[in-house]
Each structure stands twice: as structure tokens, then as C-alpha cells.
Amino acid sequence: MAKIDFSKPRLQSFNGIFLIFITDLAKRIKQNIYILAIPFLQNNLFKDYGTYIYIGLALLVILQFVFSYLSYKKFKFSIQEDAFHLDSGVIKLSHIEIPFERIQNINLQQNVLQQLLNVVGFEIETAGEGTAEIKIKALDKEFATSLKTKLIEEKNKLTDEDVSLAEDEESDEIKDQTDTEEEDLLFALNFKTLIKVGISSNLFKGVGLLLAFLAYLYNFIMDFLTAVFDLNLEEDFKNRIPETLSFLSAILIAVIILGFLITVLSTVLKYYNLKIFKNQQNFEVEYGLFKRVNKVIKKTKTQIFEIRTNPIKKLFKIRSVFVSQAASKQLTEKQKIGLVGLSKENLRVLFKSLFQLELNDLVYELSRSQGRLFFRYFYKNLILMVILTAVAYFFYLNWLSITGLVIVFLGLTGIAYLKVKKSSIGVNADLISIRKGSIDTRFDIIEIHKLHSVRLSRNIFQQYNGHADLVVETAAGTVNVEYLKYDEAVELLNYLLYKIESTTDKSWI
Amino acid sequence: MNFENLGIHTSDLPDFKSVDLEAVEKRYKKLLWLNESVVFLVLFAIPVVGLFFDRIPMWIPVTALIVLGVIFILRTIEIEKGFPVRKFGVRQHDMIYQSGFFHFTETVVPYNRIQHVEIKQGPLSRLFSLYTLRLYTAGASSGDLIIDGLDQSTAQKLKAKVLDKTTVVDGKN
Numbered sequence: 001m002a003k004i005d006f007s008k009p010r011l012q013s014f015n016g017i018f019l020i021f022i023t024d025l026a027k028r029i030k031q032n033i034y035i036l037a038i039p040f041l042q043n044n045l046f047k048d049y050g051t052y053i054y055i056g057l058a059l060l061v062i063l064q065f066v067f068s069y070l071s072y073k074k075f076k077f078s079i080q081e082d083a084f085h086l087d088s089g090v091i092k093l094s095h096i097e098i099p100f101e102r103i104q105n106i107n108l109q110q111n112v113l114q115q116l117l118n119v120v121g122f123e124i125e126t127a128g129e130g131t132a133e134i135k136i137k138a139l140d141k142e143f144a145t146s147l148k149t150k151l152i153e154e155k156n157k158l159t160d161e162d163v164s165l166a167e168d169e170e171s172d173e174i175k176d177q178t179d180t181e182e183e184d185l186l187f188a189l190n191f192k193t194l195i196k197v198g199i200s201s202n203l204f205k206g207v208g209l210l211l212a213f214l215a216y217l218y219n220f221i222m223d224f225l226t227a228v229f230d231l232n233l234e235e236d237f238k239n240r241i242p243e244t245l246s247f248l249s250a251i252l253i254a255v256i257i258l259g260f261l262i263t264v265l266s267t268v269l270k271y272y273n274l275k276i277f278k279n280q281q282n283f284e285v286e287y288g289l290f291k292r293v294n295k296v297i298k299k300t301k302t303q304i305f306e307i308r309t310n311p312i313k314k315l316f317k318i319r320s321v322f323v324s325q326a327a328s329k330q331l332t333e334k335q336k337i338g339l340v341g342l343s344k345e346n347l348r349v350l351f352k353s354l355f356q357l358e359l360n361d362l363v364y365e366l367s368r369s370q371g372r373l374f375f376r377y378f379y380k381n382l383i384l385m386v387i388l389t390a391v392a393y394f395f396y397l398n399w400l401s402i403t404g405l406v407i408v409f410l411g412l413t414g415i416a417y418l419k420v421k422k423s424s425i426g427v428n429a430d431l432i433s434i435r436k437g438s439i440d441t442r443f444d445i446i447e448i449h450k451l452h453s454v455r456l457s458r459n460i461f462q463q464y465n466g467h468a469d470l471v472v473e474t475a476a477g478t479v480n481v482e483y484l485k486y487d488e489a490v491e492l493l494n495y496l497l498y499k500i501e502s503t504t505d506k507s508w509i
Numbered sequence: 510m511n512f513e514n515l516g517i518h519t520s521d522l523p524d525f526k527s528v529d530l531e532a533v534e535k536r537y538k539k540l541l542w543l544n545e546s547v548v549f550l551v552l553f554a555i556p557v558v559g560l561f562f563d564r565i566p567m568w569i570p571v572t573a574l575i576v577l578g579v580i581f582i583l584r585t586i587e588i589e590k591g592f593p594v595r596k597f598g599v600r601q602h603d604m605i606y607q608s609g610f611f612h613f614t615e616t617v618v619p620y621n622r623i624q625h626v627e628i629k630q631g632p633l634s635r636l637f638s639l640y641t642l643r644l645y646t647a648g649a650s651s652g653d654l655i656i657d658g659l660d661q662s663t664a665q666k667l668k669a670k671v672l673d674k675t676t677v678v679d680g681k682n
Contacts, residue, residue, distance in 0.1 A: 473652030
């Protein structure tokens with residue numbers, strides 16, 4: 001790798017101009033999407049003012065290009081002795097400085113456009129409250145990697161200096177390690193397993209996506225047809241559907257099959273060529289076909305380690321892990337780092353290097369959620385059923401919808417039963433493991449010293465029948481266990497507090 | 510559960526239930542009521558005004574009034590019954606806060622997990638010279654501990670205590 005002088009302020013890769021231009025343009029169009037609807041309202045608008053409109057649009061696009069070019073020119077970054085510096089802004093100038101020690105993660109990623117233009121996106125995450133994050137849209141791949149290495153080097157140098165004051169020998173050792181910091185590939189997901197992952201994913205996600213899309217399409221087409229041809233297809237359509245049961249079930253089956261395919265496809269696209277590298281104590285994860293994502297899992301930042309399985313996954317002998325890292329907000333499903341298609345051995349190795357513990361040898365003291373929890377779910381389902389029945393009563397009440405309602409109700413009740421059965425919390429000397437799920441099963445594993453507040457929560461019924469919900473807070477969000485026996489919950493709370501307060505481990509964020 | 514494998518007997522552990530808790534200032538209840546009555550005055554005013562419009566069918570404002578009335582009664586019970594259990598406690602390594610009648614929660618935040626401490630005073634609480642103590646922990650704000658209705662000296666004392674503890678614990682490690 002050639003030595004690059006990072007101290008001189010630099011621009012992004014030349015192709016970045018186009019990337020910035022296209023993304024800005026897309027943003028503008030998205031913001032003003034409703035303007036596109038105007039021509040539909042007035043048919044003779046184009047006839048009368050066509051040329052003016054085109055010239056105006058062209059001018060706007062050119063203006064946007066000039067603006068994008070300027071923002072490209074003004075976007076300069078460099079590494080000075082103590083920090084990463086970034087200047088940006090065309091009208092409002094801003095200067096951001098990130099001291100090396102505040103850099104938490106550096107992520108590289110490529111979406112389709114970036115792949116086409118052969119550039120990578122560069123992100124610096126900090127531990128702060130969100131906004132100081134830096135995003136550079138377009139860098140040469142090689143440059144990005146060397147910039148990343150440089151930044152990590154600088155950061156490590158800082159921590160080394162801290163250590164070297166106390167222990168000289170050890171710091172040498174660490175330096176050796178950083179020098180030989182070659183990433184070894186821990187796991188690579190092959191295509192066959194990826195397909196298995198897709199098949200075993202929750203198919204309702206795909207079905208939901210499909211339904212949302214269909215609803216959108218339906219609305220769009222109906223609006224369009226009604227507006228343009230002045231037809232009322234809706235009435236016509238509605239009159240024909242109901243009687244034909246076979247038609248309905250055909251649609252249902254088609255939706256499920258399509259949903260299944262969409263689930264498989266989206267999983268394959270998302271996790272295509274998943275690779276996990278180990279470098280020192282941290283992991284680097286890379287995945288995605290169109291949008292290549294590169295993320296770092298830090299041992300110290302890891303808060304919740306989720307293991308998910310379901311019957312189909314068990315059949316394929318694979319499981320997924322979702323890692324939540326410390327953040328200033330409650331993490332959404334999307335922000336968790338997903339490692340899918342792991343074998344038992346992969347999981348063991350991963351777990352061991354994150355927690356220094358053998359996953360399969362762990363013994364927990366179990367406390368189960370009590371049976372009364374079933375009523376909580378039952379009442380919730382009941383409310384849902386009342387609403388559904390009311391809807392059915394007003395729109396479409398016959399034996400068909402009643403059978404449907406009964407089936408839904410039985411299904412929900414079954415799921416509630418399974419949920420109660422599965423819900424439990426296990427504790428041992430270092431970890432808590434919270435089990436949840438209905439048909440699927442997930443374990444949330446959290447190191448006790450990473451908890452930072454614990455709570456017992458009892459509604460008025462629980463106060464009378466001696467139950468409590470246990471809620472624990474981590475820096476990546478809240479996790480709770482419902483309906484434990486009150487005495488057990490108090491004991492658990494005492495134990496957890498004792499553990500948190502007596503720990504000497506400082507790496508708890 | 511007996512925690513045999515944990516190497517500790519749970520009976521030996523300090524029980525957070527055994528701590529003497531202190532109540533918040535009595536006048537905080539007045540503030541709660543003031544707040545409550547302002548909100549409900551506005552809420553009740555809307556359907557009452559609605560009664561005088563002929564265009565709106567009678568049953569809409571009446572139902573609204575009944576629903577509001579039920580909510581108001583529940584809120585009254587919550588304030589009256591919930592106020593006596595609104596308590597905080599200070600232990601050697603953590604702070605405890607409990608509140609709620611219909612939904613009783615007991616929160617414990619260890620000092621060595623607190624990021625920073627803040628004493629706040631809103632416009633209404635200035636009227637009653639009451640203060641709010643907020644203990645920030647890392648991550649989402651759901652983990653923060655907020656104690657309302659303290660007088661100035663208590664709030665300052667608690668803050669000093671927490672800050673003192675966080676630094677002492679840091680120093681030890």
C-alpha cells in the first residue's frame with residue numbers, strides 16, 4: 001500500500017460528483033413528487049406551455065448540478081495530528097472535528113450506484129449523542145481502506161500510549177498485535193445455506209410487504225382509472241369477488257407463494273456473500289448484493305446477543321444471531337447486525353470470542369413466566385377479535401367470515417399459549433439469558449455488568465396476585481420478562497444489582 | 510429458585526425492599542392537581558361547547574363527556590392513591606424510586622452506571638419551588654430515572670450524593 005499523505009485536505013473521488021448529483025436529484029424529485037400529478041389534472045397544460053416547462057426543468061437540473069458540484073468542491077477532509085477534520089457546505093459552512101479517541105466504528109458500504117461508479121461510502125460512528133456522525137459518500141475503494149487503517153492506527157496509538165505509562169511490556173505486545181493485524185476469515189456464508197436461510201425466514205414479512213405493495217398498486221390503479229376514464233371499477237370489482245370462494249382461496253395461495261418468494265429473494269439480496277472476519281477482539285461483518293454493508297462488532301459495545309431459531313431452521317441445522325450494539329436510541333430491528341446461517345460450531349466460536357465462555361456448557365438458574373401471563377395475551381387478542389368482528393359485521397358477515405374469524409382466534413390463542421410456555425429468564429454468574437418466542441424461539445443474552453438499570457413493574461392485577469414484570473435496561477434498549485412470581489423477581493433483582501454493583505469491569509457501555 | 514449454581518446465597522444479598530424510603534414533598538400533590546385540572550378543564554370544555562351546537566348530534570358530546578368523566582375518576586384515584594407510594598430511597602451503591610397505583614414500578618439505578626445528573630425546574634414547579642432530579646444512564650432515555658417533586662435542598666443533596674458516589678466508585682476501580 002503506497003503511503004498517502006492524509007494531512008492535506010482532500011476531495012472525494014471524482015466520480016463522487018455524479019453520485020452526489022444523482023442522489024441530490026433523486027432527493028429533490030422525491031420531495032416534489034406531488035408536482036408530477038399536475039399534468040394529469042390539466043390535460044392541455046403540456047400543449048400550451050410544453051417548451052417552457054421543459055426549459056424550466058432543464059434549468060433546474062443544471063442548477064442542481066452546479067450546486068452538487070460546489071458541494072463536492074467544498075467537501076474536504078483531512079487527518080491532522082489529533083483529529084479527523086471535515087469541511088463542508090456551500091451556503092452554510094461547517095467544520096467538524098472528531099478526535100481519534102472518540103471514533104467508535106468505521107463502516108464502509110456500497111449501494112448499487114456506488115458499485116456502478118466504483119466508489120465506496122465511508123461512515124465514522126462516534127459514541128456521542130448521534131449527530132456527530134460523518135458520512136462521506138464517495139471514495140476510491142483503496143483510499144477508503146487505507147484511510148480506515150490509518151484512523152484505526154491513530155486511535156490504537158492513543159490507547160497504547162495510555163497503557164504504556166503503566167505497563168511498558170504489555171504495550172509492546174499490543175503494538176505487535178496491531179502490526180500483525182491481519183483479518184482472518186471466520187465464516188463465509190455459501191449460497192446453498194443462504195437459500196436455506198431465506199426459506200426458513202419468517203414468511204409473513206414477505207407476505208406483509210406484498211400486501212402493502214398490492215394495496216398501494218390497487219389504490220394507484222383505481223385512482224388512475226377513475227380519474228382518466230371516469231369509470232367506477234371499484235363497485236364492479238366488489239360485486240364480483242364475494243361469491244367465488246375458489247377465487248378468494250386462489251388469491252390467498254398466490255399471495256402466500258409470492259410472499260414466500262419475496263422473503264427468500266430479499267433475504268438472499270440482503271445477506272448475499274455474508275462474511276465474518278475476526279480482527280483482534282472485534283469482528284467485521286460484510287454482506288449484501290446491491291448494497292454492500294460493512295460493519296464492525298465491538299466486544300465492548302455489544303449489548304444484546306440474540307440467538308434465533310425456528311423449527312425449519314432446526315431442520316436445516318442453522319441459526320441466526322442478531323447483535324445489538326450500544327446506541328443513543330432504542331435499536332430498531334434494522335439496526336441490529338444480523339449474522340445468519342450459522343452452524344452450531346460457528347455460533348460456539350463467535351460466542352466464545354465475544355464472551356470468553358463456552359455457550360454449550362452454560363448453566364442457568366431458570367425462572368419461568370407464570371401461567372397467568374396467558375390471560376394478558378388472551379385479553380389483548382380478545383380486543384383485537386372484537387374489532388375484527390365489528391368490521392366483519394358492518395361489511396361482510398356470513399359463514400365464510402365467521403369461519404375465518406374463528407380460525408384467526410384459535411391461531412392467536414395457540415400462539416399466546418406457546419408464548420407463555422417459552423417465556424423465561426435464566427441467570428448465572430456472568431450472563432442473563434431471556435427466552436422468548438412462539439413458534440420461533442429467541443434467546444437474548446446479555447452480560448450482567450452491561451445492564452444499567454433494573455425495574456419491577458406491576459399493574460394493579462399483578463399487585464394482587466403476586467406477580468411482577470422484570471425490566472432491564474441496556475445501552476441498546478429495553479428487555480423485559482413478563483409475569484414472574486413476585487418473590488422470585490425480587491430475588492432476581494437483588495442478585496442482578498449485587499452483580500452490577502460489585503463488578504470491576506468498566507467496559508459496560 | 511435457590512441460585513445454587515451462582516456461588517451466592519440470595520438470602521445473604523441485601524434486599525432492596527428492606528430500605529426505608531422517603532416520600533416526595535407534600536405540595537407536589539397540589540402541583541399534580543393543578544396540572545390535572547387545567548388539562549381536564551380544557552378537555553371538558555370542548556364537548557360542553559359542543560352541546561350548544563345544534564348541528565352536532567346530541568350523543569357525540571354526551572359520550573365524550575362520559576368517557577372523559579371515567580378517565581378523570583381513574584386519574585383522581587391514580588393521584589390520590591398513587592401519591593403515598595411515590596417514594597425514593599438511597600442505598601450505598603444505588604438509588605431506588607417507586608411510583609404508580611394502577612401500574613406500580615420500582616426502579617433501581619446503580620451509581621456506577623449513571624452518566625450525569627441534572628436538576629430541573631419547569632414553570633409550574635417554580636410556582637411551588639419544586640425541583641426534578643434526573644439521572645441519565647447510557648443509551649435510550651427509557652433507562653433514565655426521573656424523580657419529581659423534591660425541594661431544593663433534597664435535590665442538591667441527592668445530586669451531590671450521586672456525583673460523589675460515581676467518582677468514588679470510579680476512583681476505586
